[in-house]
Amino acid sequence: MKKMFALIALLVLWVNFVSCQKPPQEKTQEGSPSQEVVQTPQTDWRPLFDGKTLTSWKASESQTTWKVLDGALVSDGDRSHLFYDGTIGNHDFKNFELKLAFKLEGASNSGLFFHTEFSETASPPKGYEIQINSSSKEDKKTGSLFSVRSIYKDFLSNGEWHNLWMKVVDKRIQVKIDDILLADYIEFDGTPRSRKGRLLSSGTFALQAHDLTTKAAYKDISVKILPDDTADSDSNTSFIPDPDADFARRMDGFGAKNIPMIDFHIHLRGGMTAEKALIHQAKTGIQSGLLENAGQDWPLSDNQKIEQFIIEAEKYPVFIGLQVNDRDWFRKIDATLLNKLDYVLADTMIMNNEAGNPQKLWLEEEYQIDDPEAWMERYFQHCMTVVNEPVTILANPTYLPSRIADLYDKLWTEERMLQFIEAGIKNDVAFEFQVGSDFPKPRFIELCKEKGAKFSIGRNNHDDKPVNYNPCFDKIEKYDLKTKDMLLVPKKREFK
Numbered sequence: 001m002k003k004m005f006a007l008i009a010l011l012v013l014w015v016n017f018v019s020c021q022k023p024p025q026e027k028t029q030e031g032s033p034s035q036e037v038v039q040t041p042q043t044d045w046r047p048l049f050d051g052k053t054l055t056s057w058k059a060s061e062s063q064t065t066w067k068v069l070d071g072a073l074v075s076d077g078d079r080s081h082l083f084y085d086g087t088i089g090n091h092d093f094k095n096f097e098l099k100l101a102f103k104l105e106g107a108s109n110s111g112l113f114f115h116t117e118f119s120e121t122a123s124p125p126k127g128y129e130i131q132i133n134s135s136s137k138e139d140k141k142t143g144s145l146f147s148v149r150s151i152y153k154d155f156l157s158n159g160e161w162h163n164l165w166m167k168v169v170d171k172r173i174q175v176k177i178d179d180i181l182l183a184d185y186i187e188f189d190g191t192p193r194s195r196k197g198r199l200l201s202s203g204t205f206a207l208q209a210h211d212l213t214t215k216a217a218y219k220d221i222s223v224k225i226l227p228d229d230t231a232d233s234d235s236n237t238s239f240i241p242d243p244d245a246d247f248a249r250r251m252d253g254f255g256a257k258n259i260p261m262i263d264f265h266i267h268l269r270g271g272m273t274a275e276k277a278l279i280h281q282a283k284t285g286i287q288s289g290l291l292e293n294a295g296q297d298w299p300l301s302d303n304q305k306i307e308q309f310i311i312e313a314e315k316y317p318v319f320i321g322l323q324v325n326d327r328d329w330f331r332k333i334d335a336t337l338l339n340k341l342d343y344v345l346a347d348t349m350i351m352n353n354e355a356g357n358p359q360k361l362w363l364e365e366e367y368q369i370d371d372p373e374a375w376m377e378r379y380f381q382h383c384m385t386v387v388n389e390p391v392t393i394l395a396n397p398t399y400l401p402s403r404i405a406d407l408y409d410k411l412w413t414e415e416r417m418l419q420f421i422e423a424g425i426k427n428d429v430a431f432e433f434q435v436g437s438d439f440p441k442p443r444f445i446e447l448c449k450e451k452g453a454k455f456s457i458g459r460n461n462h463d464d465k466p467v468n469y470n471p472c473f474d475k476i477e478k479y480d481l482k483t484k485d486m487l488l489v490p491k492k493r494e495f496k
Contacts (some may be wrong), residue, residue, distance in 0.1 A: 046225070047220075048205070052068060057085060060081045060118065060119055061078065063080075064077055073217065073219070075207070078209075083117075092202055093225065097165070098222070100222070101162065103159065104216055104217075105158060107137070112129065112130045114130075114168065114203070127197065130144070130175055131143065139488060143183065148252060149185055149255060150285070169226060171200060171232075173187070181282045241466070243283060247469075259482065259483055260488045263286050263288060272463065274315070277290060290316075290318050291320075292323065323346065325350055327352075329389075330390055339494065343392035344393075344493070345458075346394060347386075348383045361401050387423045388423055393458075396432070398420070417443070421451050431456070434472075435471055455475075
């Protein structure tokens with residue numbers, strides 16, 4: 001019996017000891033023990049949509065536009081925005097990750113708003129919009145940060161599900177579509193905006209149905225709330241440094257005015273790859289146009305090589321082009337391949353000499369100019385031949401070799417300029433501002449604007465290093481160029 005009492009005493013002592021080791025209960029603000037303390041680790045994804053009802057979502061304007069069909073939020077009706085109004089995060093998110101799946105049918109104009117708030121009768125009054133769009137009436141395509149950073153190439157298939165992921169930390173926004181980084185944007189103080197409320201703060205999410213033609217579906221909508229003191233997003237894109245404030249403000253100014261920034265002259269050479277061009281595109285907001293030189297003794301010297309180039313480039317949300325160097329290129333290259341291109345770029349810097357052989361004009365030690373005026377007449381006819389080919393962009397317009405550069409005003413007369421410009425306008429050819437080129441000259445730009453010609457920008461790179469676009473930006477600002485003055489979506493040629 002004594003042994004039994006001793007064992008009971010030992011058991012009581014053990015229970016008391018264990019009880020003392022338990023952490024104290026967390027208290028509510030009133031000081032009483034809470035019934036349940038729910039911890040939300042940083043790694044928790046929390047669904048915002050139950051897949052069955054509109055619970056936690058609130059529609060503006062048309063109350064009948066949004067329905068739940070087959071586990072998705074589906075729009076079909078008059079203009080409406082559907083706001084998350086649930087309890088998670090008290091529908092007020094600052095730093096977060098969001099992921100969802102979306103599908104568009106037909107000509108749909110939809111979008112995802114964030115850092116926004118409910119509005120009964122108008123577009124959300126604050127926050128950013130990620131464009132989700134397949135309508136030809138809207139130039140800004142899926143993945144654009146509306147009127148801030150634009151994607152102009154429509155690269156997604158209609159009627160199929162696609163995945164969107166985004167992350168906001170402090171002043172950084174990152175957006176991926178199907179695991180392709182489309183935006184890695186930093187908001188700087190004092191950035192120009194077309195709408196005052198289009199700034200980072202905090203707020204809820206909203207889905208857009210812009211009009212009756214919009215047939216959009218969303219599902220698998222989840223959020224991961226990140227602490228306010230979360231470190232800035234790791235973009236893992238060290239290939240190109242983050243833009244500085246001056247560059248960002250200039251780009252934001254172009255975005256606010258809807259002036260397209262597309263570099264149509266990115267060569268895949270010297271270490272430059274499509275993947276690096278996409279990183280540059282995401283960080284700078286300047287959309288990429290990828291090309292290679294096509295022609296005899298050039299990298300794309302036959303149809304098979306051109307086809308392989310197109311197949312590789314088609315994987316990415318970029319414009320695809322060729323730089324043509326032979327004057328019979330449109331007869332030699334297979335028409336089915338040319339019809340897959342977004343654009344063709346040419347310049348006037350290779351001209352047949354008097355013996356009929358191609359002469360690279362930048363290799364000045366290989367030819368002579370005894371009579372500048374006679375040479376100019378022959379060169380001008382060459383320029384008119386090139387601008388009348390089925391090309392989209394003309395690089396280095398009004399180029400002259402350095403040995404006669406001081407005769408520019410005498411050789412490039414206004415009469416010649418006007419003939420050249422009018423041919424370009426008639427043939428839908430844009431004239432390029434190139435990062436490292438002095439051409440075109442001011443008078444040519446003035447005449448182009450006066451007559452209604454279009455311009456484009458380009459780097460003409462030889463390696464994969466970041467470039468300074470300020471010379472292009474300076475021209476756009478100096479001559480007060482507008483959306484209509486810039487090449488946006490190249491006009492498709494029909495080759496036979």
